[in-house]
Amino acid sequence: MKFSHYLILALKGCAMGMADVVPGVSGGTIAFISGIYEELIDSIRRVDLTALKLLVRGRFGEFWRHINGRFLLPVLLGIGVAIFSLARLMTYLLTNHPIAIWSFFFGLIVASAVLVSKQIGKWDLRTVAAFVIGVAAAWWITVASPAETPNDWWFVMLSGAIAICAMILPGISGAFILLLLGKYQYIMHAVGAMDIPVILIFVVGAVAGIISFSHLLSWLLKHWHDVTVAVLMGFMIGSLNKVWPWKEVLETYTDSHGKVQPLVEANVLPGRFEALTQQDAQLGEAVVLCLVGLFSIYCIELAARIILKKKER
Template sequence: MRLIQARLLDTVRGGAIGVAEIIPGVSGGTVALLVGIYETLISSAAVIVRAFFSVFQPSSRPENWLALRQLPWWRLLVIAAGMLVAIVAAAAFIEPLIERFPELTRAFFAGLIVASLAVPIRMVGRPFGFSRLTVVLTVGAAVFLVLGLAPLNQVDPQPWVVVASAALAVCALVLPGVSGSFLLLSLGLYQPTLAAVNDRDFGYLGLFIAGAIAGLASFVVVLQWLLRRARALTLTVMTGLLLGSLRALWPWQTDERVLLAPATEQLLPALLWAGLGVAIVVGLMALQRLPASASQPTV
């Protein structure tokens, strides 16, 4: 019974990450942090990447293949299945919701991110002194400025553009505070990618998956190294990324990302939806304390 409960929880965790990957401004890495599987995913991905490249390094092959066999494969497959189902479902339902109620949905997502700031801060495990606060504000300001850039528009993107954009966007899966969907939106690939999911355009999706795998293989080992060697600083930078990402989720803005003053009649509903977002994150933090279906792999 406990194993079934754990599998169901992991399916929900994977589904939450999948939904986040569809929503511009919300990071799948952030949700992975919230539901307590971030380091499991990072360490597992690093093992897979090293095992793949050990094909070209025979001396390290036995050690890496042993680590590969020791991964919690059932747990990873359940999480991946939850993500896949959620991505397909969210692509069909969330986009119309964003188009119909843009201010309220952005307010809700902003509430999620505001409460999420507590996650990397808590993981640092030390008081935030002046130096860490400076890093947070500097990174946050840089992200704020970047997210203010007007989005591109690509109706029929070239294959290399799809591959390169996917490689960049997949960083959001392993880097909390960075939204893969928002990066695609900035690059003009959000609508084409969403349409490809809904239309089952497997040619486009194949290119996208290839780019995502290449980007993941290039980035995940570096990030894990940073978490090992400079954990506190890396998590501090993640906090800044989360803070700056709120720029994309200000409820009142134009399609060119020009910030507007709050609409009086929408202020109270927006605050209520933001509060709901905060409450959901608090619930996810409680979920994080529940037992996992398998111990995290040692890498």
């Protein structure tokens, strides 16, 4: 395999990594658009007991061929480079420009939900019920759960296990799942600050998650495709409650660094936000960035259509 081919795979991995850092854009969607989705799923499935036995017995060449290492390594390297290079930027934006960045995320998630809905072949009683259940479950989580979740090792590992599943689901963002779990900013800060213990725990969870759930998710999408996608779409719509840009802080807590942080928040309209905080609601900027988020997903979908048409010729 030529070096240029490895470089192209790494660049596709970078695009996936950049997508997974931004809530609302799916790395799986980028994999689909760039034409590596099926090979990615197949390669992930090969990380199984057979691969483990080959590795333990020291048969490294056979192990490498079994897991399609020539494909996986450059893609994973590209993902890693993108995540580590963008994490600090995202932490800065969320800290210094929260309304703008949350508005952008809001637009991304709305458009992603619309994109996911197009994967549902038929809307019937089952898919509608699945959609409603997804909306209700996500809404309940955002209302019932405080903004701050435990930073204990087991929850960080669990967050990694759940979020990584988004990488193999077009339309579902891993960063979006971390938002829902209240761990997005925590993990982004850990990556930006090179907090190795937290990163390692998260990676262990991610590896365990993708190996454990890839077969299950593949089976669900194969046998219960429309119902599964409807639940995922409902999950995204219901979770918009968490990324609404204007919040009223109802309860606070003091973190380990002595800083006062919001614990329980309620969504408010921009005018109410200005009255409460005496700060500019930045409504015009928020609307523009929301539309930019919507348009970004539209561009991704348009690119996918063009690629599919070329393949059909």
